[in-house]
Amino acid sequence: MSVLEQKAFISDIPPFNQLLSHEVEAVADAMDIAYFKKGEQLIQQDSSPKALYIIIKGIVQETYGDEMVSAYVSQDSFDAMSLLEGKSKNNFTVQEELICYVLPKEIFLILIQHNELFKEFYYQDLSKRLNVLLEQRNSKELASFMVAKIKDTYVHPPVFVDANISVYEAVQTMTARKANFVLVKNNNDIGIVTDKDLRDMVLKRYSIDDPVGNIATYNLISMCCKDFLLHALLVMLRHSIKHLLIKKDNLVIGVLEQIDLLSYLSNHTRLVAVQIDRAENKEQLKVASQNMTNMVKSFQASGMKIGYMMQWVNELNLQVFKKLYSFVAPSELLENSCLIVMGSEGRGEQILKTDQDNAMILRDGFVYEGLENITKELTETLVDFGYPPCPGKIMVNNSRWCQPLKNFKAQIFEWVIESQEPLLDLAIFCDAKAVAGDETLLKKAKQYLYDRLQDNQAFFSYFAKPTLSFETPLGFFTTFIVDRSKEDQLDIKKGGIFPIVHGVRSLALEHKITQTNTLKRIKYLTQKGIIDKAFAADLIEALAFMISIRLYFELEKMKQGEPYNNYINPSQLNKLERDLLKDSFKIVNDFKKFIIYHFKLDRLS
Incomplete structure (x- = not known):
């Protein structure tokens, strides 16, 4: 193998990929290639090794007494800790004929002494090694803002008012539409009034009965939804503005706010959260739900830790479920039921959309005509949002998972006494989390479960x-x-x-x-x-x-x-x-x- 091939081989192997170019040169110059037959012992327990072995081909087995500790294959190296501690704790034996590089101990220790990243590799625990991996991914997979377009981010729906209505009426419209601006139609011109304009108006003691057109800003700059976000940011900075009219086929389809554009640079969380909060119907909520996938892609590309990612996605998922339930369930049902999610959704460990696991607990004695239609609509809408139906039919449209509290208690009792069964349903229910409605209904059901179990060790064994x-x-x-x-x-x-x-x-x-x-x-x-x-x-x-x-x-x-x-x-x-x-x-x-x-x-x- 040539020196160039040696360098390429070594440079791809952690932690040698942390070496500087002159250090890689030194390693390549110092290494020898060695061959060992099956059964040969490379390192003996309690001995002091003289080199680090880096496998090109073959298998080496590490043992302590009669117990196998580990096995090493191509690109693995061993035994660095023996070189650092001066003595090997285990035996290393060739299991399958071996071709490997042999790096002298002296060179290895010099690298440890002069390269901190190289040194850290051998002293770090699993957590630190995972952080190294995330950093590597982060450098390779950064989300590309350069090619993102305006249509890829959140554009606020247009809220139009006539220039002749009062400021008071315009504020009422903003409140009703949960907007922080209104677009003002003044003959053939379009202006904008923002929260800041209203604050300035109050400070200047203008009357709230004056026409809103008097405080609007006109000659607004517009861009096409297919324009690049980077261009939009440059336009905003150049003109010192925070809002852009967005058009499609020369029609105004919304407003891009600078805060949303800047938020896109870091992640999509705020945008999705805003979309969920401002959704006024199922169609708008569906758009927000579908945008969560782009958010996950952005998180993963930027190297966000999986624990934080699960927290963000779980919170937004719960908001989607809660909002959807408010759309399909009348207030009477909301007050007398508890919508729950279970399985990975209940544990907050669902990142991409997977099978639905949900249920509804009803207050004892409460009956609602047409409940079946509502649960059917809820399930079908979630499928439309991208949450596949559960193969086991653990969903609210299954009467077994939509019952009064007393029926759930009876079901829990059966799960506990039939402890020799797989108990899959109980396992799923253990992960239940309240989404909407009266969450005390779920608390009562779980408390009933805990009371039934007491110290039933036989049950816990079968459950585990x-x-x-x-x-x-x-x-x-x-x-x-x-x-x-x-x-x-x-x-x-x-x-x-x-x-x-x-x-x-x-x-x-x-x-x-x-x-x-x-x-x-x-x-x-x-x-x-x-x-x-x-x-x-x-x-x-x-x-x-x-x-x-x-x-x-x-x-x-x-x-x-x-x-x-x-x-x-x-x-x-x-x-x-x-x-x-x-x-x-x-x-x-x-x-x-x-x-x-x-x-x-x-x-x-």
Whole structure:
């Protein structure tokens, strides 16, 4: 292999990708290529290694006594910690004939001494390594504002008034339309009156009975909805204005505000929130809901941490559901019902739209004629918004999930006494979160559940058992176990996300923790001393990383026009991502062992 090939190989491997050009040169000059046969021992326990090994081809197994600790494959390096600590804790043996680079210890230690980023790699925990990954993504995948157009951002609907109406009437119109401006029609001219104009008017003691046309600003600058946002920003700055008339086919379709344009530079959150708040009908709310996907893309491209992203999306999702319910449900129904979301929506862990999981609890004794039509409209509208129907029909249009409180209590009682069943419905209900209406109805239902359980350890064991339903897709040599029928992909939900979510849910139910979000449940369990603090931190980071990896592949499939699912292809990850995924799966396995021990699952038949 030539020196150029050596440099290219090394430069792609963390943490060597952090080296400066002269350091890469030094590494390439100092490295030798070595060959070892299967069965050869490279490093012996308690010995002092003289070099760092970087695998080109082959497999090396790390063991402690008779127990395998890890396995190393192409692009992996070992054993840096032995070089730093002066002694190896484990044995390293060639499992499959090996071709590797050998970097002398002296050169390795010089790099550690002079390159802080290189040094940090070997001392950082999972959390810090994830941050490094996010920084790498951030530099590669920044959202492109340069090509965004005005139609890609939020344009306020036009609110027109006649120039001859009073200022008082104009303010009434602004309040009714939840607008902070009105467009004033004055013969063939269009002017604008903003909140600032009204404040100035008051300070100048103008009468609110004067015509609004007297305080309007005319000769407004307009742009086409197909113009670039960057151009719009330059026009605003050049003319010291904060509003632009936006036209399509020479007709005014709205107003672009500078604050919304600047908000677009950072993320789409405020725009979606404004659209939801100002939606006056289902069609406008649908537009806001659909824009959430663009918001997620922006978040992911800018490297936002997955925990924060889930919080933003969850809050906006709840606002969509709440607003929609207010559109379809009369006030009498709103006062006597509680609309709830469950599953990933209830946990606040849904980022892209997935199957609906919702229900409605009615006040005992309350009957509403036409309820079936309302629940049908609610479900069908959500489908139209992009939330697919639940295959298991766990939706409000299913009478089983739209019942009085006493019926829900009866259902909960059945779930508890039939503890040898999979208890999928109860698991989903445990994650229920109130969206609209009287949330005390949900609180009463959950309190009834906690009262029925008491200290029923047999129930908790059966409830926790599904944590072990799926094998972790990590092989003996820490290679990924993929599904050949799915183009060498693996199901990251079954293999990694679900075991953590359900195991934590089981612990939360046992200890009557009312939080529904998995990350928050873990923190509460840590405070109660149920989970070790250090392990809890790893658990949180592992779950967050797997969710972020799933999101990455979901967005890639969306980009290709394919339906997104829980399958990911490990071969499409870079070296650091593959290592982090392996670490995450190892944490999943450790958590499964904890669940087995805690709930005594090894004693179940």
